[in-house]
Amino acid sequence: MGTLNIPIRSWVLALGTFAVGTDAFVVAGFLPEMAAALRVSEAAAGQSVTVFALAYAIGSPIMATLTARLPRRLLLVTALVVLGLANLGSALAPSLPVLIATRVLAALGAAAYTPNAGAVAASLTTPQARARALSIVVGGLTLATALGVPLGNLAAQQLSWRGALALVAVLSLAAAPAVHAVLPEAPGSPAVPLRTRLAVLRHPAVLRVLPLTVLGMGAAYTAYAYSVPALEGVGVRAIGLMLFLYGAGAVAGNMVSGYATDRWGAGHVLTAGYTVMALAMGALAWIAASGAAVPVLAGVLSAAWGASSWCQTPAQQHRLITAAPAEAALVVSLNSSAIYAGIGLGTVLGGLVLASGVAFLYGAAALLATASLAVALSTTRAAATPAGSRSSDR
Incomplete structure (x- = not known):
């Protein structure tokens, strides 16, 4: 081939x-x-x-x-x-x-x-x-x-x-x-019986990856599930344009993530992605709290939001397949489950805090993104071993 x-x-x-x-x-x-x-x-x-x-x-x-x-x-x-x-x-x-x-x-x-x-x-x-x-x-x-x-x-x-x-x-x-x-x-x-297949969850490297998928997608979707009121809360009127910018950022972030993961490793990609997400969500929370109307900045932040949300998946899948290559289809399917679990987590959290205001909505997303960054850093350090300097998590 x-x-x-x-x-x-x-x-x-x-x-x-x-x-x-x-x-x-x-x-x-x-x-x-x-x-x-x-x-x-x-x-x-x-x-x-x-x-x-x-x-x-x-x-x-x-x-x-x-x-x-x-x-x-x-x-x-x-x-x-x-x-x-x-x-x-x-x-x-x-x-x-x-x-x-x-x-x-x-x-x-x-x-x-x-x-x-x-x-x-x-x-x-x-x-x-x-x-x-x-x-x-x-x-x-x-x-x-x-x-x-x-x-x-x-x-x-x-x-x-x-x-x-x-x-x-x-x-x-x-x-x-x-x-x-x-x-x-x-x-x-x-x-292979399902119970035997799920034994892969006892693999330390797999256990490092899947919770981060849930947490990271939860951070990404806390505000996205309520994107129309969230964007209106930062003075945006062209909602369709902002959603397009989010989507364009998502496509670009996903594609760049694939190249960057091959070139520099999943750990560096995830660290950069969660840093950008936390900063973007924090900036949107500040705009919402201050009442400022800065649509151009909101557009840039929307694109960064999309890019940081969807740069996660190739890197996470790469980590899983490298950790358990014999069960590639299963671990990728578990990651898909974790993605949807994270979307559910984010949607529930967003619904709970939306009544308090859009600033709290973005603030909750920023906190989850910061927590994701901390987990990514800790799991990357845990994956690094003296014999594995070229680990997929490097």
Whole structure:
């Protein structure tokens, strides 16, 4: 397998993760319209987002176990087909219970696809380029972060919310034959019971990585889940532009992270990322508390916020795969679970402090980012050994 083909495969795999990410984020763009159509409150309709995240977080390691023996190409193609059909079901759902059921099915398809796409991308390249391949695949998710909500809102305005979900289904089903065309045959892994697989959690290096994913994503999403009131609280009127800048920063941060991790190591990338996040959140808290209206600065800080949020994932995945290469798909799936757990943590914390004011919202995010920085520094030091001066955590 020549290295010239690796970017092509990685980009096609990223098309699938873009479909997964769009599916996860798109509902926020048309939640009021969906609630009205299903004759439920917006809070009730929002449970479809919660259910998707919960099913993904729990289902990811379970799906890694149940699908272990399937050939990788067959698994990835089947997962995209399931994702597409589930979204068609969501688009046609006549009631909230049916919608919830189809969202669970979509989450299981997503949980089967994303971790294995990352593991396959890593296996098709050299160790020196592994983080870059991972960053391309994760880039599909970060691009969906940038475009998912505005695209969902635009599609809902032009086609209705059902049409928007149908477009996600088409995207998923279109990605399936593309993945089949570019991936070589690759065998699955031996069947291993879930309890045995989860024994990897006793690995000290894995235990260092996963809690940091939860904490870091919690810091990133404390304010993002409430981005509209949060941005209005710092004097921003062009909310769409600020969300675009956040997304552009997320894409750039993810791609730079892949290169930087290969070049300088995951520890340096995470230290820089959490430092930037803490400073950006702290500056936004100061702007909100002072009542100043500085939209240009807010735009720069929004881009830094996005970049620091999504520079975490390639570095963290690289640390996990290096720590447990024989269980690459499983540890990446556990990291995906940790990402969604962190998003849930951040969303809950943000909801609790939002009533106290936007300054407290950003302040809570800054505190979590600072805590993430402290954990990153301590785990990097713990990973450094006299015999391991070229550790992936260096």
